[in-house]
Amino acid sequence: MRQSLFLLSFILLLVSTNLAGQEIIAHRGYWKTGGSAQNSIAALVKADSIGIFGSEVDVWLSSDGIPVINHDADVTLNGEKLVVQDTPFATLRKVTLANGEILPTMEEYLDAFTQCKNVKLIIEFKVHKSKEREDMLAEKVINMVRQRNLQEKVEYISFGIHFAQQIRNIDPQAPVYYLSGDLSPQVLATMGLSGFDYHYNVLYKRPEWIKKAHERGQKVNVWTVNKPDDIQKIIDLKVDFITTDEPLLVRQILQKQ
Numbered sequence: 001m002r003q004s005l006f007l008l009s010f011i012l013l014l015v016s017t018n019l020a021g022q023e024i025i026a027h028r029g030y031w032k033t034g035g036s037a038q039n040s041i042a043a044l045v046k047a048d049s050i051g052i053f054g055s056e057v058d059v060w061l062s063s064d065g066i067p068v069i070n071h072d073a074d075v076t077l078n079g080e081k082l083v084v085q086d087t088p089f090a091t092l093r094k095v096t097l098a099n100g101e102i103l104p105t106m107e108e109y110l111d112a113f114t115q116c117k118n119v120k121l122i123i124e125f126k127v128h129k130s131k132e133r134e135d136m137l138a139e140k141v142i143n144m145v146r147q148r149n150l151q152e153k154v155e156y157i158s159f160g161i162h163f164a165q166q167i168r169n170i171d172p173q174a175p176v177y178y179l180s181g182d183l184s185p186q187v188l189a190t191m192g193l194s195g196f197d198y199h200y201n202v203l204y205k206r207p208e209w210i211k212k213a214h215e216r217g218q219k220v221n222v223w224t225v226n227k228p229d230d231i232q233k234i235i236d237l238k239v240d241f242i243t244t245d246e247p248l249l250v251r252q253i254l255q256k257q
């Protein structure tokens with residue numbers, strides 16, 4: 001009995017990790033499955049249930065200072081487009097996601113995350129109209145993470161270099177990756193960032209950045225890799241993390257290596 005339990009856990013371990021050491025991050029959670037939706041709490045829980053490395057999520061600050069979860073800069077409510085950062089929380093709260101969930105707050109998302117057993121949470125700070133608003137958002141979210149003792153399970157990403165530097169200032173230990181694709185690993189190293197998370201086209205053009213990052217002890221993530229050809233090319237480039245809308249497909253291809 002004990003032996004078969006051991007064998008079973010060994011097989012599960014093999015399924016959930018890949019031997020090349022490349023890890024999978026579900027873009028906006030694992031949403032391409034029944035009952036899920038992009039950036040929903042269900043998508044986080046489902047990402048956790050499939051034993052992948054991470055689940056990504058996007059965060060904005062409402063006009064009255066509440067961190068809320070959404071990808072786009074706007075939401076649609078009763079046919080009307082509302083800019084998230086210009087809209088009060090009470091109004092945003094009337095928005096429902098494709099799976100029927102109410103648009104979640106960062107607090108609710110983190111509360112659900114405390115129950116997750118496997119995944120890390122990759123929090124993307126969306127670029128706002130002012131640095132003051134960005135500072136407020138970074139401060140609030142990092143405090144929420146600290147209050148729940150989740151520092152070891154959370155990583156941060158942003159297209160905003162101001163955001164990346166601000167996160168680094170507030171939490172010097174936190175893994176922080178930059179998304180925009182325009183800065184070399186050398187420059188990112190001078191800012192003390194953990195590495196980069198670039199579009200795959202950037203890495204196709206500048207594959208040498210991957211080696212340069214690794215030489216500096218940085219990690220490389222890539223978004224958003226969904227097609228089998230691209231998944232294979234990115235695996236061959238030896239990145240550390242693959243962000244995808246197709247976590248099961250990426251795992252299948254990784255297991256064939």
Ligand code: MG
Nearest residue numbers: 056057058124
């Ligand atoms: Mg994102």
